[in-house]
Every structure is written in C-alpha cells, then in structure tokens.
Amino acid sequence: MAPGDYRIDFKALKARVGIDDVAYSLGYRLDRKAGVGRYIELVLGEGKDKRDTIIVSNRRDKASQTFFRRDGSKGDVVSFIRENLNSFNASGQNEWQRIAKVMAQFANMPEPDYGRERDYVRAASAPQVFDSKRYSVRPIDPDRIPCLFSQRGLSADTVKALSPFIYLVSDRRNENFNGFNIGFPYTAADSDKIRGYEIRGMGGYKSKAAGTDSSTAEWVADLSHGRNGLVRHVFFCESAFDAMAFFQMNRTRLGEDIALVSLGGTFSDRQVQGVMERFPNARAYDCFDNDLAGRVNGLRLMALVEDIPLKITKTDSGLMVEAKGKNFDVSPERSIYTQVGTHIPVRYRMGQWQPPKDFKDWNDCLLGRRTEPKIMPTKHERDDNLAERRNSGIKM
Incomplete structure (x- = not known):
C-alpha cells in the first residue's frame, strides 16, 4: 500500500479528539468554580457576553466524552463540531467529510476512509425531530x-x-x-x-x-x-x-x-x-x-x-x-x-x-459597545516573526 493511499478508521478519530480540545480552540474556557472532576463546565464568553455553556463528561477519556447543556441539548464530539463547522477551515463534498477533516486535523492523522464508514456517518447524521x-x-x-x-x-x-x-x-x-x-x-x-x-x-x-x-x-x-x-x-x-x-x-x-x-x-x-x-x-x-x-x-x-x-x-x-x-x-x-x-x-x-x-x-x-482597537505589529516585529517562522521550519 502506497503512503498516499493510507487511511484510518473514522471511529479511531473519536479516541483522539476530545470535546474539550475542540471547545478550547473555539475560545471556551474552564469554569473552575463549577468544579473539576468527572464533569467540567466550559464557558464561551464572559459576563453579559456569555454566549454558551457546555458540561463535558469523562474529561480523561476522549473516546467516551459527551456534552450536554441545561436546556437538554447534548451530543458527542462529532455533533459539537457539526454545531460549529463554519468556524473551521475545512472543505469537502458534504458536511460529514468536512467534519472528518476537522477531526483529522485535531488528531494529527490522515483523513478517514469515507466509503468504509458510511454506516457510522449515517447513524451520526440521523436528525433529531423537533417536538x-x-x-x-x-x-x-x-x-x-x-x-x-x-x-x-x-x-x-x-x-x-x-x-x-x-x-x-x-x-x-x-x-x-x-x-x-x-x-x-x-x-x-x-x-x-x-x-x-x-x-x-x-x-x-x-x-x-x-x-x-x-x-x-x-x-x-x-x-x-x-x-x-x-x-x-x-x-x-x-x-x-x-x-x-x-x-x-x-x-x-x-x-x-x-x-x-x-x-x-x-x-x-x-x-x-x-x-x-x-x-x-x-x-x-x-x-x-x-x-x-x-x-x-x-x-x-x-x-x-x-x-x-x-x-x-x-x-x-x-x-x-x-x-x-x-x-x-x-x-x-x-x-x-x-x-x-x-x-x-x-x-x-x-x-x-x-x-x-x-x-x-x-x-x-x-x-455603544465598541471593539478594542487592533494593535498592528511594526515592521521590525513582522520581520522578527518571519525570521522565527522560517527558523522553525514552518512552510510559508
């Protein structure tokens, strides 16, 4: 099998990508006042600008992590990524390929074999019905x-x-x-x-x-x-x-x-x-x-x-x-x-x-709530940043 043909099991991604990993990347923060045990509370925004709160279970076992909100909504890492899909730079033929790409990026793994995982995708994509x-x-x-x-x-x-x-x-x-x-x-x-x-x-x-x-x-x-x-x-x-x-x-x-x-x-x-x-x-x-x-x-x-x-x-x-x-x-x-x-x-x-x-x-x-002004880097700072990126081997 050629290296370019290597694929991994879609389900293997869930074992390496936690809901907390995704949430932190979106700007959520840990609310330590709510306790840090089997459950943790992650909050997006602060004070009057608080936009979301999720409670995550099994914080030490990524494969078993689930989340819920106090309104009754809940899900796993796949559904959480799906809620926030447009916050990630991922393209694909459909929504589920985009979700898989996001998960693969977090796991630092190749993309999954979509063909072999149709049953999983079909189950994950089954829509809730509004009652x-x-x-x-x-x-x-x-x-x-x-x-x-x-x-x-x-x-x-x-x-x-x-x-x-x-x-x-x-x-x-x-x-x-x-x-x-x-x-x-x-x-x-x-x-x-x-x-x-x-x-x-x-x-x-x-x-x-x-x-x-x-x-x-x-x-x-x-x-x-x-x-x-x-x-x-x-x-x-x-x-x-x-x-x-x-x-x-x-x-x-x-x-x-x-x-x-x-x-x-x-x-x-x-x-x-x-x-x-x-x-x-x-x-x-x-x-x-x-x-x-x-x-x-x-x-x-x-x-x-x-x-x-x-x-x-x-x-x-x-x-x-x-x-x-x-x-x-x-x-x-x-x-x-x-x-x-x-x-x-x-x-x-x-x-x-x-x-x-x-x-x-x-x-x-x-x-009347203005955004904080952006402080643009000086030419000297930009040059230092460019040199640092080149020395670290990051592709430009």
Whole structure:
C-alpha cells in the first residue's frame, strides 16, 4: 500500500479528539468554580457576553466524552463540531467529510476512509425531530415585555413591532429551569409550521430548541404582512437579536417591504436558498458581523445568491477566494463584493449593510459597545516573526 493511499478508521478519530480540545480552540474556557472532576463546565464568553455553556463528561477519556447543556441539548464530539463547522477551515463534498477533516486535523492523522464508514456517518447524521409538544409557548405581552430586551438595548416599540414573530417558550423536560425564555420560531419556505426555536435567556443564555431544523428553516420576520411577493429587501443576520437591533437603528429607512432573517450563526446553503424562494423579488443584504467569520458568511451568501461557486481559504492576511478559475485575495477590512467584482462578473443581486467598523455586530452598535482597537505589529516585529517562522521550519 502506497503512503498516499493510507487511511484510518473514522471511529479511531473519536479516541483522539476530545470535546474539550475542540471547545478550547473555539475560545471556551474552564469554569473552575463549577468544579473539576468527572464533569467540567466550559464557558464561551464572559459576563453579559456569555454566549454558551457546555458540561463535558469523562474529561480523561476522549473516546467516551459527551456534552450536554441545561436546556437538554447534548451530543458527542462529532455533533459539537457539526454545531460549529463554519468556524473551521475545512472543505469537502458534504458536511460529514468536512467534519472528518476537522477531526483529522485535531488528531494529527490522515483523513478517514469515507466509503468504509458510511454506516457510522449515517447513524451520526440521523436528525433529531423537533417536538412542539415538548415546549410551552406564550405570545409576548405588550404590557409586560421581558427585561432581557431592554438589557440588549431593544426598545418597547421595536419589540411590539416584531412581537408577531417572537414567543416565550419553556422546555417541559428541563428539570433545572421551569421558567420561560425568549424563542424566535424557525420556519421553512414551504409552510408556516414551526420547526424549532432560537432561544435566548438571562445571563447570556443562548441555545436552540432540541431538534430545531437548522438545515432548511430559519427565523423570518416578514414585515410585508404575509405578502411575500411584495418583499423587496431581505436582511440576513447571524442572530435574531442582531436583526432586531439592525431594525431599530435603521427603521425609518427600511419601509414595510422588508424581511428580517436570522440564520442562527452558522448556516446551510438550503437555508439561504429557501429564504430567496420565499421572497423571489427581493434583494439580499449581508448584515453579518464585522469579523472574519462574518466575512466568510458574507462570501457564502454572495455565492448562493449570485450562483457563483466559491472556495474560501483563510490566510495570514485575510481570505483567498477561488472562483471561475481565478484565485485572488480578499481583505476583511473592505467591501467583499467590490473586491470580488474586480475579478469575476457579479450581478449584484445583493448588497452589504453591515454595522459600523468600530462595532462587532448590530447589537453591540445599539449598545455603544465598541471593539478594542487592533494593535498592528511594526515592521521590525513582522520581520522578527518571519525570521522565527522560517527558523522553525514552518512552510510559508
């Protein structure tokens, strides 16, 4: 067997890649106050910016590690990577090949033999089904608006305007919390049936209802009063709170022929395609975050709306795009559409309406929470770094 033909068992990757390994790479930190024993608690973000908490079991045995959240959601390292797949630079013919590549990178091992592991992939990819009976649901009371909205800078007028698209939800199976959180219902293009919720709660709590369809459904606030054909502008955001903040800050300029969309962070091709099928006469707008992940999301959105196959690669200076036989760099600091348009034909069926550069996202902008200024290295520091990398044998 030639070295280039060597493959390993897909399941062997799980024995070498822990959920904690993946979580630390994503910026999670260990909460020592919660104890360090058979279970550990990993937190993403701090204080009011706390975005997620997972409890990991079997921290010393990677093959047996599982995680759960207090909302009842749970999984293994494969499902955790799947939740955060777009945070990693991995390409593949499908989602499962991309997950396998991420695991192989963490394990420092060759890619698995996908053909021999079809049964495992089929079992791992079996989708949860959203059970609406699991959740108690209430409408938003205009006279008793949850204080979480005001904590995010959202006014009563904004909440009232969007209240037809927001609910209060409580998970009947959650033994640790019997109260209500804010739920943004997910629907698909083919029906108004609710297929899950994007959930937000006090203390930075962030989750999705168990079994939420994040492949074909998303949160959509159609302000044309159901007259989908009249929608002329669709604004894509990474979260429902960002979409609400965008609406509040720009309401006087938006009109009523609009729809607000939250894709819930990472997104599938089918989510975007479904939205554009729902609003066939609309122009899409990239309202994603002002970070590298937001720029990647913007490029993916453009590729889907403009029907241009793109391959996106992260580089030291930003992003490299491969499209229509051309390779070119894209700077995250400038309009990605202008840059792409100088290399390949673009119909401009979409636009950008991103938060000001001093802010990470629209909700931070609404709160006046500026990002810390980046301190760029001096020429001397860059030269020292280059010399160090060359001496260490890293390929440039």
